[in-house]
Amino acid sequence: xxxxxNPKIERKQTQVIWKRSRKAKQIELNDHMVKVYxxxxxxxxxxxxxxxxxxxxxITGVFIGRPFVSASIQEEAYYSFLMxxxxxxxxxxxxxxxxxxxxxxxxxxxGNEHATSNPFRLSFWKEAFETIKYYLFMKxxxxxxxxxxxxxxxxxxxxxxxxxxxxxxxxxxxxxxxQPESIYGKMFIWVAHLFGGDSYSVRSWHHxxxxxxxxxxxxxxxxxxxxxxxxxxxxxxxxxxxxxIERKKEVLGEPNEK
Numbered sequence: 001x002x003x004x005x006n007p008k009i010e011r012k013q014t015q016v017i018w019k020r021s022r023k024a025k026q027i028e029l030n031d032h033m034v035k036v037y038x039x040x041x042x043x044x045x046x047x048x049x050x051x052x053x054x055x056x057x058x059i060t061g062v063f064i065g066r067p068f069v070s071a072s073i074q075e076e077a078y079y080s081f082l083m084x085x086x087x088x089x090x091x092x093x094x095x096x097x098x099x100x101x102x103x104x105x106x107x108x109x110x111g112n113e114h115a116t117s118n119p120f121r122l123s124f125w126k127e128a129f130e131t132i133k134y135y136l137f138m139k140x141x142x143x144x145x146x147x148x149x150x151x152x153x154x155x156x157x158x159x160x161x162x163x164x165x166x167x168x169x170x171x172x173x174x175x176x177x178x179q180p181e182s183i184y185g186k187m188f189i190w191v192a193h194l195f196g197g198d199s200y201s202v203r204s205w206h207h208x209x210x211x212x213x214x215x216x217x218x219x220x221x222x223x224x225x226x227x228x229x230x231x232x233x234x235x236x237x238x239x240x241x242x243x244x245i246e247r248k249k250e251v252l253g254e255p256n257e258k
Contacts, residue, residue, distance in 0.1 A: 022112045024146070026251065027243075034251050038114045038147050039242040046104040047239060050160070053097040054213055060090040061210055094171055101164050114147030119157055124150050144250050152223070159216040163209050170195060170206040 025037035039047075062068070063086045070082070108116050118124060128150035133140035135151075142149075148156070173191040176184040177199060192198060195205045228235035238244045 024112045024114055028248075029245070032248055033245055034248045035243050036146055036246050036251060037112075037242050038244045039238055040107075040111055040115060041242065042103065042107050043111060043115050044239060044242055046100055046107070049096065049100045050104075051217075053093050053100065054217060056093045057090060057097065058210065058214060060086045060093070064090060065207065091175060094168070094175075097164075098168055101160070101168075104160075117148075117153040117157065119154065124153075128154050146244060146246055146251065155216065155220075159213060163212060163216075166195075166205060166209045167213070170202050170209075173202055174199070174206065 027035040027037075029035055064083070067083065127143065130140045130142045131149045131151040134142040169188070169191045172184075173188040176182060176188055179185045180189060192202055195202045224235060224239075233244045233246055234241075235244065
């Protein structure tokens with residue numbers, strides 16, 4: 001099913017990125033096609049560490065909240081220590097998740113034009129709205145985006161940005177809650193007041209946002225395969241190589257033929 005678009009729109013470079021962003025490296029293939037280094041190595045490393053972290057955190061988190069396996073021999077928990085290992089793995093991967101996210105936030109400013117995003121521009125929201133109309137099969141002025149479109153960027157700000165902050169704050173509060181007199185316990189004691197005032201409310205927020213991450217992951221994987229199928233530009237392979245193959249006129253921002 002085709003999507004109605006406005007043929008008069010110029011596919012110029014989007015303005016939803018920071019002004020000082022570096023241009024992505026390009027390799028000319030022929031007169032019409034060019035290879036664009038969209039995802040630099042730090043972005044690809046972040047992507048896979050983040051995917052691994054979320055998967056492990058989801059599995060161990062669900063187990064901690066509602067154990068779905070138990071020791072084969074009923075004996076003292078000391079000998080199997082199944083729940084203990086699940087907690088240790090959950091905490092360790094949570095620290096990995098935090099460090100990885102901090103590096104990615106740094107790369108928002110350090111990376112190339114496709115690693116950055118600027119939701120503080122009016123054009124960001126206008127283009128996000130046009131993208132929503134595109135996915136709803138409405139007449140739209142959606143531009144061509146080599147990297148993430150504004151709607152995708154917005155979803156990352158909500159889930160990978162705000163969602164991650166909520167998960168880290170609530171998670172670290174629950175980790176250090178048994179030792180409120182410790183330096184780390186005192187460091188996160190204010191979190192309870194921000195998310196309801198008690199341990200149950202904090203835990204509820206942690207679980208709710210965790211399920212939001214699961215939904216986001218499913219939609220993200222679907223949209224990646226969809227983009228790769230429709231555009232035939234190497235979207236899926238780019239998460240390994242960093243490169244997408246694009247039409248030269250799209251990369252240079254030339255207007256469409258009428």
